[in-house]
Amino acid sequence: MNPPAIPREPRRSSHSGIRTMSTLLLRCGLGLGLGVALALDAQAADPRAADHGAHAAPTVSAAASAAAEMSSGEVRRIDQERRRITLRHGEIRSLDMPPMTMVFVVKDLAWLDRFKVGDRVLFRAEKIDGVFTVTEMAPAP
Numbered sequence: 001m002n003p004p005a006i007p008r009e010p011r012r013s014s015h016s017g018i019r020t021m022s023t024l025l026l027r028c029g030l031g032l033g034l035g036v037a038l039a040l041d042a043q044a045a046d047p048r049a050a051d052h053g054a055h056a057a058p059t060v061s062a063a064a065s066a067a068a069e070m071s072s073g074e075v076r077r078i079d080q081e082r083r084r085i086t087l088r089h090g091e092i093r094s095l096d097m098p099p100m101t102m103v104f105v106v107k108d109l110a111w112l113d114r115f116k117v118g119d120r121v122l123f124r125a126e127k128i129d130g131v132f133t134v135t136e137m138a139p140a141p
């Protein structure tokens with residue numbers, strides 16, 4: 001809630017300026033809406049082109065940054081009931097952690113079925129609500 005404006009000469013002229021501006025913005029918005037509608041039509045006509053435009057670049061950069069943050073480890077113990085996995089891991093730079101063996105909570109319970117004791121893995125660990133959590137996990141290449 002704004003306090004009522006005190007009417008003064010300089011303000012009055014700027015107020016009319018603002019009104020003109022919002023009219024322009026409104027027109028501009030309508031123009032954009034039309035533009036988006038046309039773009040959507042174009043994508044519908046050629047779904048292959050739209051797919052490349054929308055996904056190619058983000059997928060590459062996401063994969064690259066994920067690989068950079070993955071740490072290597074070996075599964076030492078699996079605890080289905082408590083949703084935990086014990087990993088002997090290498091350095092985890094994002095957590096400033098030296099190599100050690102420790103327990104993590106896993107984000108995806110399916111990993112506890114997929115991986116077995118002795119498996120070598122690449123994983124990403126994050127501290128979520130104060131709990132070290134494996135948020136990504138894959139077999140080591």
Ligand SMILES: [Cu+2]
Nearest residue numbers: 097100101102
């Ligand atoms: Cu650790």
